[in-house]
Every structure is written in C-alpha cells, then in structure tokens.
Amino acid sequence: EAGVAQSPRYKIIEKRQSVAFWCNPISGHATLYWYQQILGQGPKLLIQFQNNGVVDDSQLPKDRFSAERLKGVDSTLKIQPAKLEDSAVYLCASSPWTEETQYFGPGTRLLVL
C-alpha cells in the first residue's frame, strides 16, 4: 500500500514570498491533517479535514496560511507571505475515519531566508 505522498521535499524561499505544499493521502483515508514541526519541537496541528470539509483550523494562522482539499482527496497548504518563523517541516498525515492512528508523509522542509 502506498504511503502519504508530499511534495516538494525541500523548499528555500525569501521572506515575503509565497509557497505551496501538496499532499496525497493514503487511498481511502477520509481524514487529512497538516502539521507544522519546528526544529526541536513536536508536531503542531494546523488544520484537519474530514473529506473536503474542515474539522478544525483553530491553530492555522489565517492571515497568511490557507489550505484546501477540494475533491476530498489531495490537499494543498499555502503560505503567503512567508515569515522567517515559518521555517519548519510541514507534515501531512491521514487516517481512516474509524481509526485514531495517523500515517505521516515524509514532510516538506521549508527554509525562509
């Protein structure tokens, strides 16, 4: 079974630029999550989707971050404009609705200069 796919794996941008990340969850997984993991910290949930609807986005900085999952499958996370403190690994995870285990993708490592 294919795992969670993410791209790009690495991205370097300058502050105030825009960036987008893509995630394709495990086939059949209804729930999709985006996390931000700053170096030395645990992952922090940014947004959770159930199919194409948002379950929780209370920790998403909505002035600069946006996410969508239009067809209930893959998802994009955008940062516009980026700040230095956005430098982190952005992890996508998915799970079947009936299961608590989350399966993570390899992440996108973002460096904002």
Next chain:
Amino acid sequence: RKEVEQDPGPFNVPEGATVAFNCTYSNSASQSFFWYRQDCRKEPKLLMSVYSSGNEDGRFTAQLNRASQYISLLIRDSKLSDSATYLCVVNPYNAGNMLTFGGGTRLMVKP
C-alpha cells in the same frame, strides 16, 4: 502549561540498558494515548497505543496513570536502533482524531 509535557533529554544510555520516559498531560478528560517514534529527519510513526491496564510489545512497555495524568514508556535491553525521539501523544477529545503531541524525548543508545 503545555497540554503534553516531556523531558526533552537527551537520554544517553549504553546498549542493553533499561530506560524509562515519562509524559504528563493537562486535560483530565483525555481518552486516548499513544507513543510515536521519530527518527532523525524522518516522519513520526506509531510505536504503540497506551491502554489503562498497561500494555507490552516486546521490549516496550507503556503505562497510563489517569489519577496523576501521566504516561510512561519503558524500553528494556536497549538496542542501537532504538536511538530516536519518542513523542508522547494524547487525544484530548472524546470524538474525532485530533492528536496533541509532546515535544519529544530524545534517546541515544551507545555501544
């Protein structure tokens, strides 16, 4: 107070040693608890769930103390391959799959 707190370590132990990590959580209504493992520059992966009665998986034993709101992970006979960061994870809600991660405890097993 953080929702899930862990000692960041690092714990440096020799091969064959027994090591224990603790984690505390703030929401007394939390229902589900897990340990995830994260290797350097890799994604987190589920190590084991933590049940009220305690559970064991090979060299790994997890325990939950609801009264004191802490979770523990015991690793016996440490291997070099156990070197990783161990993340304590709590589902603080009765419904839904939203997980709250601790900051992780780093373990380094030396020859």
